[in-house]
Amino acid sequence: xxxxxxxxxxxxxxxxxxxxxxxxxxxxxxxxxxxxxxxxxxxxxxxxxxxxxxxxxxxxxxxxxxxxxxxxxxxxxxxxxxxxxxxxxxxxxxxxxxxxxxxxxxxxxxxxxxxxxxxxxxxxxxxxxxxxxxxxxxxxxxxxxxxxxxxxxxxxxxxxxxxxxxxxxxxxxxxxxxxxxxxxxxxxxxxxxxxxxxxxxxxxxxxxxxxxxxxxxxxxxxxxxxxxxxxxxxxxxxxxxxxxxxxxxxxxxxxxxxxxxxxxxxxxxxxxxxxxxxxxxxxxxxxxxxxxxxxxxxxxxxxxxxxxxxxxxxxxxxxxxxxxxxxxxxxxxxxxxxxxxxxxxx
Numbered sequence: 001x002x003x004x005x006x007x008x009x010x011x012x013x014x015x016x017x018x019x020x021x022x023x024x025x026x027x028x029x030x031x032x033x034x035x036x037x038x039x040x041x042x043x044x045x046x047x048x049x050x051x052x053x054x055x056x057x058x059x060x061x062x063x064x065x066x067x068x069x070x071x072x073x074x075x076x077x078x079x080x081x082x083x084x085x086x087x088x089x090x091x092x093x094x095x096x097x098x099x100x101x102x103x104x105x106x107x108x109x110x111x112x113x114x115x116x117x118x119x120x121x122x123x124x125x126x127x128x129x130x131x132x133x134x135x136x137x138x139x140x141x142x143x144x145x146x147x148x149x150x151x152x153x154x155x156x157x158x159x160x161x162x163x164x165x166x167x168x169x170x171x172x173x174x175x176x177x178x179x180x181x182x183x184x185x186x187x188x189x190x191x192x193x194x195x196x197x198x199x200x201x202x203x204x205x206x207x208x209x210x211x212x213x214x215x216x217x218x219x220x221x222x223x224x225x226x227x228x229x230x231x232x233x234x235x236x237x238x239x240x241x242x243x244x245x246x247x248x249x250x251x252x253x254x255x256x257x258x259x260x261x262x263x264x265x266x267x268x269x270x271x272x273x274x275x276x277x278x279x280x281x282x283x284x285x286x287x288x289x290x291x292x293x294x295x296x297x298x299x300x301x302x303x304x305x306x307x308x309x310x311x312x313x314x315x316x317x318x319x320x321x322x323x324x325x326x327x328x329x330x331x332x333x334x335x336x337x338x339x340x341x342x343x344x345x346x
Contacts, residue, residue: 093266111251115244122240126233133229137222144218148211155207166196 169192177185 126236130233137225
């Protein structure tokens with residue numbers, strides 16, 4: 001985005017003829033002398049570009065103009081020094097890029113190896129945890145088996161006791177059969193047999209029901225614990241994979257942030273150097289404009305002087321000074337400014 005502002009003003013210098021009064025001539029001479037004193041009191045800049053229109057070269061009208069010649073070697077040395085400093089600044093950057101190009105694959109390979117090692121360590125830890133959980137489950141199942149064995153031994157002892165009671169009852173029954181009795185022994189034996197059969201059936205049903213219930217409960221506990229262990233293992237694996245991917249993304253984002261910071265610093269330094277150069281150009285343009293104004297004033301005084309001389313002819317002279325300033329604005333900031341001044345004579 002750029003815009004151009006032009007400002008034009010004109011000054012008419014009328015010749016002084018014989019019609020003007022001597023007092024007016026004296027007033028003009030005094031004003032020109034005051035202007036020349038103001039010009040002599042102004043400070044000259046350190047370095048200015050040379051003018052090719054005859055003023056400031058020391059060849060016409062006896063004005064000294066060697067300051068522009070002295071400014072050229074200073075400007076050349078300044079530019080040469082800037083180029084050398086820019087080359088020196090580019091050397092470390094080139095070395096850093098070469099080092100990254102050489103060592104970058106090794107760094108990425110070592111990072112991948114480290115990630116693989118960390119994954120192997122996590123897998124080993126997970127295997128150890130699984131083994132410990134399985135061993136604890138086996139230990140609990142061994143305890144359950146021991147309890148069932150103890151219960152079986154107790155039932156065996158009860159069965160043996162019942163068998164002994166049965167033998168004792170049979171012995172008593174035989175003794176009763178040997179002894180004469182008035183009761184019906186067949187009926188009594190049938191009743192006793194029915195009672196014992198009913199008792200044995202009840203005991204068998206109770207044992208079957210109890211042990212089937214215990215087996216079902218233990219089976220359900222084992223299946224639920226196995227499913228929970230598998231779900232926990234899957235969740236742990238997913239969380240570890242997610243953590244590893246997030247760590248890799250974090251490292252990449254950190255590297256990108258560091259590279260963006262470095263590029264931002266480089267751009268800021270480049271823009272700072274360009275702004276310094278533009279400020280220097282603006283200062284030179286302002287100094288050139290000041291000298292041009294001084295030149296215009298001196299030419300006006302010289303023209304007035306020649307008009308006041310008796311051998312000169314009274315001819316009207318009109319000069320028009322056209323000033324053009326160009327400002328280049330990028331993102332609401334003045335990037336460059338160019339001033340152009342033209343003198344038009346009529």
